[in-house]
Amino acid sequence: MVKDIKKLEKIAQQLRIEIIKMITNAGSGHPAGSLGIADVMTALYFNVMKHDPKKPKWNKRDRLILSNGHVCPARYAAMAYAGYFPKKELMNLRKFGSKLQGHPSYTDFPAIESSSGPLGLNLSIAIGQALALKMDKNPATVYCVTSDGDHNEGNTWEAIMFAGNRKINNLINIIDRNHIQLSGKTKNIMPLEPLKEKYLAFNWSVIVINGNKISEIIKACERAKKIKKPVAIIANIIPGRGVSFMEGKSEWHGKAPKKEQAEQALKQLTR
Template identity: 50%
Template sequence: MTHTELSEMANTIREDIVKMLVSAGSGHSAGPLGLADIFTALYFDILKHNPKDPDWLDRDRLILSNGHCVPVRYATMARAGYLPVSELATLRKFGSRLQGHPERLRLPGLESTSGPLGSGVSQAAGMAIALRMDGGRQRVYCITGDGELDEGNIWEAVMFAAKERLTNLTVIVDRNNIQIDGITEDVMPLGDLAKKFSAFGWHVIEIDGNNIEAVINACRLAEAVEEAPTVIIAHTIPGKGVEYMEYDYHWHGIYPGQEDLPGAPPKAEQAKVALAQLRTLGGQIRSEHQ
């Protein structure tokens, strides 16, 4: 895919996310929208995977540690061919394969079950060490939130991966600076994450996580690092693509249409405005719907 095609795909995924959340009537908006570029880069460029054979042994593994962001994964997987796009409307509904937080056994390709924060990096490390035991060349990717780094389990895993020199592991931190109760630096300051990971023995790359090319380049660079596991600190804009949500932590855990918030359109208009902004890439292009 060209860079333009990837950007358009990311935007399509954002539209899917908004529609899914509205259909579900609950769920998280900011994180999934902010992660759309990273997921697009992973599924449409970086990952070795096969939507027709989700259990393919030689596939790369992707663990989503911050399970609440799973709408972006479902939407990306649908666009990649793992499930029908129409199924996205079943998100969070009774009997759906698309549980509110991802469950491995419900939908092939999810790799693991997550939601309670902090346990993804260690599972990814476990996968990485097991694959290395078998002489495999697969890579393991793990996406974590930044608020999630409050969890002690994360740092246990960070120490462990460095000790084991898991060079087949790449962790992507979604550094969007928000969590449910507010700004990460107010709730529990994370400080200089690059220095922290570096002090723990990791190779650190910092990027604009909404720049697909930067995401791809960072993942490729991580593949070449032979000394240590790599963390990509991906600075993203929460709610990216929907102007009234961007940077506002209030949109962490709610969906368009749920609440009247300062700076946002009235509840009844929120979904419509969000979709209109996404269709035009924030006014940069003309949409066929205009």
């Protein structure tokens, strides 16, 4: 476990560099969301979660369910840096026969806990896992990462209603609130506000943080674990974080940078 926030920030920056290289090398992918969630992935894999990269199926591990599967480059990078697989394999992203599929594939790479990609599907999976852990009196926590787009889907709200009703208190839903979706700003496509109040009305507890501040992410998770209800951490995140021309831009939701753009991005990230 890494406690030093400065060190964690360095790791997050390293992950961003990998994300740009991976997506550029693949020629397609989702850079804005991946760069945005890098701090959350760093906090989870290097500080918050109990896990063992050498024993990915260790029964007492905390589970991470990534619902917005398109930001998987950030997760893959975090897992490689945590020691799940050699870093050089990161360049296999989206390649034929690779376990690093364009959207996460459980059967190809069981350490990612569940396949995901189509939005709205995976908060239910996280709750199912949380229920099973409770039945088995397993003290592990289930972390789920969901996106703005996930909250357009009815399935997500069915899941929120269920978890609130059942007081699933071993579940923490970190909302990657980056305010963009595929075709524009969320406030113009399908506004989610008041999101906090919606969760409260569904009997969840809510913590609002800056999702690009690792210290806030860690503190929020520690607090959330003590609450006797399901907890939503609304993590306000800048999509494209760290690369000036991508920050806050929905046009970088789903396209790879060209070679010169990647060079420029890497220059900014290695500064």
